[in-house]
Amino acid sequence: MQKMFAEYQGKRYEVDIVDGTVTAPMVKNGGYLQRFYSPHLAEYPAELKDPQGYWGVSNVYYFALGYNTRMVKPNEVPKTYEDLLNPRWKGQMMWSTSRGSGAPMFIGNVLQTMGPEAGKAYLQKLKTQNVAKTTASNRQLLDLVIAGEYPIGLHIFHHHAHVSKTAGAPVDWYALEPASATINTISPVTRSPHPHATMLFLDFILSEEGQKVIQAVNYLPSHPKVPAKQPDLKPGGGRFKRVLYFTPDSQLNEGNAWVDYFEKNYLK
Numbered sequence: 001m002q003k004m005f006a007e008y009q010g011k012r013y014e015v016d017i018v019d020g021t022v023t024a025p026m027v028k029n030g031g032y033l034q035r036f037y038s039p040h041l042a043e044y045p046a047e048l049k050d051p052q053g054y055w056g057v058s059n060v061y062y063f064a065l066g067y068n069t070r071m072v073k074p075n076e077v078p079k080t081y082e083d084l085l086n087p088r089w090k091g092q093m094m095w096s097t098s099r100g101s102g103a104p105m106f107i108g109n110v111l112q113t114m115g116p117e118a119g120k121a122y123l124q125k126l127k128t129q130n131v132a133k134t135t136a137s138n139r140q141l142l143d144l145v146i147a148g149e150y151p152i153g154l155h156i157f158h159h160h161a162h163v164s165k166t167a168g169a170p171v172d173w174y175a176l177e178p179a180s181a182t183i184n185t186i187s188p189v190t191r192s193p194h195p196h197a198t199m200l201f202l203d204f205i206l207s208e209e210g211q212k213v214i215q216a217v218n219y220l221p222s223h224p225k226v227p228a229k230q231p232d233l234k235p236g237g238g239r240f241k242r243v244l245y246f247t248p249d250s251q252l253n254e255g256n257a258w259v260d261y262f263e264k265n266y267l268k
Helices: 002-009 023-029 039-043 103-114 116-127 138-146 158-166 195-206 208-216 248-266
Strands: 017-020 056-068 093-096 132-134 152-157 171-174 179-188 243-246
Touching: 017 023, 017 195, 023 179, 023 248, 039 195, 056 103, 056 138, 056 158, 056 195, 093 103, 093 138, 103 116, 103 152, 103 179, 103 243, 103 248, 116 248, 132 138, 138 152, 138 158, 138 171, 152 158, 158 171, 179 195, 179 248, 195 208
Parallel strands: 093 132, 093 152, 179 243
Antiparallel strands: 017 179, 056 152, 056 171, 056 179
16 A cells, blocks of 8 residues: 555555455545445445445454364353353463554453443453453464464454364354454545446445455355355354454554554553
8 A cells, every 4th residue: 555655645546445454444544445336336235335436345353252162062162252251261262462453452442342341340350360461363363273372362353263164173253243254345546547447346246246256265145145155154154143344444443453452451
């Protein structure tokens, strides 16, 4: 993105589309994001499209807890946020320090769904559970769980657990509701060198046909009528229903506060 900004300032326009979880508002703040219209956006729920028309969503990443099936029996799996406070799990959980997918995002979910006062009260209780920390990615965190380092990994990408389970690893996932999710947005930019091709591409990606391409490569389609290749990986597929979708603006505007809370309360 910095490369694009530098090129635009030098009047060099070679970008057609930007994507990412927080890219859209950053490019918009720079004055380079273009509003657009696609008839397919009418098929999407409000949380998966920008009300001002700056972005649509190509695919979604859902978070859940991952657990080692050799260390945690089915009837022992935490099924609510309160269950994580059970003394049984003290010192037995781990999460990533990653800003975009780890503990700060878990904290953001709690604060947004429980409210600031109740959320912080809960997080202080969770603090006493001595959740272990790692700078590893969520994928690497899940690998540590699979290896038996810890029975539970908090806030992992649930499709990673599905992929590993399918390959024979002793792992599964459970979505604490409301589960949290980040969205991969796609947007056109101003001064696109190929504006017509850009719109054709955006229309395709947002269409049911394009979303089936997303499905075919094992990503999780954003279109409500297109299921995941493994249907229960999407809400309403049988394993979870309620989801808090982190919009790009909420991540950009509130993310620093979530990181600060994590660092002040869990890293000291």
